[in-house]
Amino acid sequence: MYETMTYTGGIHKNYEMEELIEDLGGFILQRNDSQLDISLTIAVPAEDTEKIEQKAKELLGDVELSPLASTEIAVVSPTLARQHLPHAACDIAEYMRRYGTKTNMIGLARGAGKGISQISKTEKDLIEEHDLAIFSLGSFDNCIRKKTHLFEDIDIPVIVTGSPVIDAEEINANAYIPGFGRIPRRLKRGENIRALKQLAETAETIIQKQKEDLMDDPLIFSPIIVKIAIERNVPDVELINSPMSIVSQLDGVRVKLPYDEYHEEIGEVEIEGTKLKDIAEIKKSKMYDHTLVKILPESSLF
Numbered sequence: 610m611y612e613t614m615t616y617t618g619g620i621h622k623n624y625e626m627e628e629l630i631e632d633l634g635g636f637i638l639q640r641n642d643s644q645l646d647i648s649l650t651i652a653v654p655a656e657d658t659e660k661i662e663q664k665a666k667e668l669l670g671d672v673e674l675s676p677l678a679s680t681e682i683a684v685v686s687p688t689l690a691r692q693h694l695p696h697a698a699c700d701i702a703e704y705m706r707r708y709g710t711k712t713n714m715i716g717l718a719r720g721a722g723k724g725i726s727q728i729s730k731t732e733k734d735l736i737e738e739h740d741l742a743i744f745s746l747g748s749f750d751n752c753i754r755k756k757t758h759l760f761e762d763i764d765i766p767v768i769v770t771g772s773p774v775i776d777a778e779e780i781n782a783n784a785y786i787p788g789f790g791r792i793p794r795r796l797k798r799g800e801n802i803r804a805l806k807q808l809a810e811t812a813e814t815i816i817q818k819q820k821e822d823l824m825d826d827p828l829i830f831s832p833i834i835v836k837i838a839i840e841r842n843v844p845d846v847e848l849i850n851s852p853m854s855i856v857s858q859l860d861g862v863r864v865k866l867p868y869d870e871y872h873e874e875i876g877e878v879e880i881e882g883t884k885l886k887d888i889a890e891i892k893k894s895k896m897y898d899h900t901l902v903k904i905l906p907e908s909s910l911f
Contacts, residue, residue: 610824611635611652611833613678614661615709618670623647629664633657636833638679638857650678650709652833676813676820678709679833679857683739687726687746687756689716697789698745700796701770704805705743705812711856713739713896717759728759735895740819740859741766741812744782748772748790757781766815770808784811819859828904829888830880832857835904838885839864842878843871861889861903868893868900875900 616626620642626649630637635653653661658674665672684702702712715736719727736742744760746753750773760767761781769775769782772790777783788804789796796805836855839862840846846854849865856863864875872893876886885891890903 610655610820610827611679611831612655612658613638613650613652613675613709614658614672615675615678616649616651616661616665616670616672618647618665618668620645620647622668623649626661626664626668626670629660633660636837638833650675652679675709676817677705677809679859680709680740680816681711681713681738681856681858681863682812683715683736683742684712685715685717685736685742685744685760687717687759688719697770697792697796700801701743701745701789701805701808704796705809708809708813710812711853724755726756726759731895733763737764738863738894738896738901739765741768741815743767743808743812744769745789746771750775754780766819768808768811768815770804783815786811816859823859826906826908828860829883829907829910830904832860832862832904834880835885835889835902836862838878838880839875839902843874845871861901863894863896864900864902865897866900867898869898872900875902 627637630651630653633653635651637649637651639650641648662672682705684698686698698714702714705712717728717732719725742760742763742765744767746756746769748771753771753775757780766783768784768786769780770786770789772787774787775785777785786804786808788800836857839855845866851865854865872891876884876891878885885902888905890905892901894901
């Protein structure tokens, strides 16, 4: 199991950190250079995190765990209409990205109105391609309670946001964060920032619990290993015009290449002598026909 961390420090001797990561069998997932500072999002074996912390202290840098790195979160709004977008859902999606996750915004086609709101099977399947879903709802208690059917059958953890204070168990959600709702401005005030921080902390707790559950029946290969293998063996990945050509998830990766053209090539990628198609389910995504690779657990080998 790999642990994701963020290292921030000066450029001077940063190569020592990079060499240590490589020696530990870890990976640099993302690198950002800013004048004399450098920021690395890394993945290292969980048992070696203390070595990274010691090296960061030696280099006078900072390092912290980033539980949301290498995850993909859906931010769902009932509609794309003005009563639901853009501010709350957009700011939620942007804020969560600061914690290392990849967010996708999804607007339901028939979500308007507490009496007629619906979710289609295609929309449900799309949401369930993610590791976590955040439903951005409104300002009225009764309206939120009437829309629980939008997420009560979702098979991934669900966090609901809204304005009133509601018990998450009463609406069949994994968590409920108040302080949002219909806000016709950017979420820049103190109470809004506190609500966003609470949302991020709650998401981290849920993701960490999912990682612990995976340790009971580990995946055959880490999604990070699979991501690196695909990048090295599928040349057209370099041609993808996207900031993240391959998105890591808790149980697999999203490759932003058309499924019909590339699923066979991706399936032939070998990791330690094993073809990817033999240890993962490779299927077409509901999002732009991307290729989803869902890695099988070790128990499937027996």
